[in-house]
Amino acid sequence: MFPLTEENKHVAQLLLSTGTCPRCVYRFCGVDFHAPYKLPYKELLDELQKFLETEKDELILEVPNPPPKKIRLQELEDGIDGIDNLSQNGEGRVSVIEDGSIASKNSNLNVCNVCLGILQEFCEKEFIKKVCQKVEASGFEFTNLVFSVSFPPQLSVREHAAWLLVKQEMGKQSLSLGRNDIVQLKEAYKWITHPLFSEELGVPIDGKSLFEVSVVFAHPETVEDCHFLRTICPDCFKPAKNKQSVFTRMAVMKALNKIKEEDFRKQFPCPPNSPKAVCTVLEIECAHGAVFVAGRYNKYSRNLPQTPWIIDGERKLESSVEELISDHLLAVFKAESFNFSSSGREDVDVRTLGNGRPFAIELVNPHRVHFTSQEIKELQQKINNSSNKIQVRDLQLVTREAIGHMKEGEEEKTKSYSALIWTNKVIQKKDIEFLNGIKDLKIDQKTPLRVLHRRPLAVRTRIIHSMETCYVDEHHFHLYLKTQAGTYIKEFVHGDFGRTKPNIGSLMNVTADILELDVESVDVDWPPALDD
Amino acid sequence: MATEPAAAELTVPSLVDRYFTRWYKADVKGKPCEDHCILQHSNRICVITLAESHPVLQSGKTIKNISYQISTNCSRLQNKVSGKFKRGAQFLTELAPLCKIYCSDGEEYTVSSCVRGRLMEVNENILHKPSILQEKPSTEGYIAVVLPKFEESKSITEGLLTQKQYEEIVMKRMTAATATS
Numbered sequence: 001m002f003p004l005t006e007e008n009k010h011v012a013q014l015l016l017s018t019g020t021c022p023r024c025v026y027r028f029c030g031v032d033f034h035a036p037y038k039l040p041y042k043e044l045l046d047e048l049q050k051f052l053e054t055e056k057d058e059l060i061l062e063v064p065n066p067p068p069k070k071i072r073l074q075e076l077e078d079g080i081d082g083i084d085n086l087s088q089n090g091e092g093r094v095s096v097i098e099d100g101s102i103a104s105k106n107s108n109l110n111v112c113n114v115c116l117g118i119l120q121e122f123c124e125k126e127f128i129k130k131v132c133q134k135v136e137a138s139g140f141e142f143t144n145l146v147f148s149v150s151f152p153p154q155l156s157v158r159e160h161a162a163w164l165l166v167k168q169e170m171g172k173q174s175l176s177l178g179r180n181d182i183v184q185l186k187e188a189y190k191w192i193t194h195p196l197f198s199e200e201l202g203v204p205i206d207g208k209s210l211f212e213v214s215v216v217f218a219h220p221e222t223v224e225d226c227h228f229l230r231t232i233c234p235d236c237f238k239p240a241k242n243k244q245s246v247f248t249r250m251a252v253m254k255a256l257n258k259i260k261e262e263d264f265r266k267q268f269p270c271p272p273n274s275p276k277a278v279c280t281v282l283e284i285e286c287a288h289g290a291v292f293v294a295g296r297y298n299k300y301s302r303n304l305p306q307t308p309w310i311i312d313g314e315r316k317l318e319s320s321v322e323e324l325i326s327d328h329l330l331a332v333f334k335a336e337s338f339n340f341s342s343s344g345r346e347d348v349d350v351r352t353l354g355n356g357r358p359f360a361i362e363l364v365n366p367h368r369v370h371f372t373s374q375e376i377k378e379l380q381q382k383i384n385n386s387s388n389k390i391q392v393r394d395l396q397l398v399t400r401e402a403i404g405h406m407k408e409g410e411e412e413k414t415k416s417y418s419a420l421i422w423t424n425k426v427i428q429k430k431d432i433e434f435l436n437g438i439k440d441l442k443i444d445q446k447t448p449l450r451v452l453h454r455r456p457l458a459v460r461t462r463i464i465h466s467m468e469t470c471y472v473d474e475h476h477f478h479l480y481l482k483t484q485a486g487t488y489i490k491e492f493v494h495g496d497f498g499r500t501k502p503n504i505g506s507l508m509n510v511t512a513d514i515l516e517l518d519v520e521s522v523d524v525d526w527p528p529a530l531d532d
Numbered sequence: 533m534a535t536e537p538a539a540a541e542l543t544v545p546s547l548v549d550r551y552f553t554r555w556y557k558a559d560v561k562g563k564p565c566e567d568h569c570i571l572q573h574s575n576r577i578c579v580i581t582l583a584e585s586h587p588v589l590q591s592g593k594t595i596k597n598i599s600y601q602i603s604t605n606c607s608r609l610q611n612k613v614s615g616k617f618k619r620g621a622q623f624l625t626e627l628a629p630l631c632k633i634y635c636s637d638g639e640e641y642t643v644s645s646c647v648r649g650r651l652m653e654v655n656e657n658i659l660h661k662p663s664i665l666q667e668k669p670s671t672e673g674y675i676a677v678v679l680p681k682f683e684e685s686k687s688i689t690e691g692l693l694t695q696k697q698y699e700e701i702v703m704k705r706m707t708a709a710t711a712t713s
Binding site for chain 2: 422446449450451452453454455456457494495497498511513515
């Protein structure tokens with residue numbers, strides 16, 4: 001059913017004759033249901049012309065001078081940059097003009113003065129197919145997608161001009177036209193393209209999808225259309241460090257809201273003039289939102305850093321905890337990069353025993369995201385088989401929110417350790433027994449000298465909840481401790497030049513040092529334990 | 533004298549041995565034997581201490597008082613450092629005074645920084661109990677902690693003596709002393 005009525009005739013005529021495409025005509029006539037926009041371009045044009053023909057014939061012929069045929073063909077081809085030549089297979093789009101006469105058929109080739117081709121060829125099946133080819137070639141695994149499209153800022157200027165024009169025309173008929181009565185370009189574009197994407201790729205469009213297909217359009221020819229706005233509203237266009245151009249969509253929209261109608265009309269033609277070429281496709285990109293994998297790791301090496309240890313481009317120690325775990329995940333998920341975080345960490349020379357330490361890995365832009373729990377189990381096995389320096393357990397996919405649990409653990413939960421202590425003075429069993437009875441000992445730790453170069457200087461009060469000793473010989477004993485999160489154990493033992501008080505040395509009145517340290521447990525009950 | 537060291541005390545490398553390099557400055561400010569020992573951590577942080585040969589550490593000396601008020605307007609105790617980049621710290625040059633040590637025999641000694649950098653902290657423990665300075669000069673009895681500029685972390689030691697060079701100087705003093713006496 002044809003969507004326009006008598007009421008719309010004048011406006012439709014005015015727009016079509018000044019170089020506006022049928023779909024934009026519909027938008028300005030307030031056609032707010034999807035079906036009409038989805039019809040093929042030729043059909044839309046014919047229907048519209050038929051509708052208007054019942055008026056005077058001459059009106060339709062007032063098409064502004066179209067450029068000669070040869071140049072137009074070339075420009076249309078150039079205008080479709082980044083996509084394999086659409087027009088080369090000669091489908092429908094480019095119809096050869098037999099004579100140079102200004103016939104209505106020429107509207108076929110005219111680039112719309114409002115949408116610059118967006119609602120002409122760039123919303124039709126051919127173009128969508130090309131985009132989908134790129135999506136499929138990119139190798140992502142996805143079950144739905146979100147489509148994001150970005151238009152050049154000058155489109156808002158043209159839209160504004162067309163609105164003023166139509167508003168004026170409707171005023172003659174004593175009709176009003178609010179900004180919201182017009183269908184937005186992006187909305188109409190999505191009405192048409194979403195079903196085409198779904199059909200071509202076989203998946204639904206979902207606004208919450210993690211897989212994003214984005215298309216960015218530009219129109220170099222009319223880039224300067226926005227510039228006049230700066231003279232009228234200079235404060236909308238303040239240069240910021242990160243922006244390439246001050247004429248962002250937001251800034252242009254802000255200025256258009258501010259500018260007075262008379263001022264606008266003085267500087268910008270209403271109706272907008274017809275451009276020579278359609279928009280160019282600046283980029284077609286696909287990206288998948290990050291996925292998160294969590295687990296717990298044990299560390300059995302006393303020679304392994306948490307993160308790669310590289311100074312001046314030289315690797316000081318082979319490998320690292322995060323690489324030994326993440327490299328496998330990176331490969332299987334086909335991700336671009338990873339971010340490894342854990343609930344605290346241990347020094348190079350400290351082992352992590354017991355249940356292990358919780359960790360989470362953010363896999364950035366993964367190409368593969370669907371894994372069964374069996375597959376994850378196998379991945380865990382693979383990691384464990386590849387190294388005896390670390391072992392992982394409870395490997396599982398988690399959400400971004402889950403990371404919070406882990407970091408909470410870092411600051412709030414208790415940890416337990418076992419340390420091998422050396423004393424300068426000779427000790428007997430009875431000399432260490434008193435330590436067993438000390439509960440909730442408060443200690444003050446200044447930022448240890450060994451981390452002072454990269455941490456602020458401060459005093460931290462921490463609690464040693466309990467201790468247990470195990471005599472070894474005259475100069476050695478094992479110390480088991482349960483402490484508050486964030487306690488520096490080594491400094492509690494040797495005192496760090498007296499900057500941790502009290503310390504084992506001061507409690508026992510000896511000079512004490514720590515020979516070995518192991519993390520026995522990290523008391524965070526996350527991620528959930530899996531039965532293996 | 534046995535050539536083999538007695539196994540009675542197995543030398544376990546101390547905290548200082550493991551993480552610090554010892555550098556020395558002898559006769560600081562021209563004052564004989566006022567030797568300082570700078571402990572440089574592998575992360576470039578320097579702990580300023582008195583070397584064993586310093587007069588204050590010799591037997592018979594009693595410390596009466598230690599003061600961080602090095603001039604009418606400057607007290608090292610007022611040093612305030614904030615943030616990761618240690619803003620607000622007092623900047624020290626090699627000859628900057630850190631503290632004054634007053635002994636019961638009337639002698640007064642000034643301890644100098646010996647390295648350029650930002651003052652992190654001075655040791656308040658020795659204010660309350662000066663004997664710590666004499667009992668454990670290399671650890672609990674340290675004077676101050678200085679953070680050199682990143683770019684200067686290697687060059688600051690250029691004007692300082694290695695352990696070996698220091699020991700040679702001390703040796704020379706002893707032989708000179710015995711020669712003249």
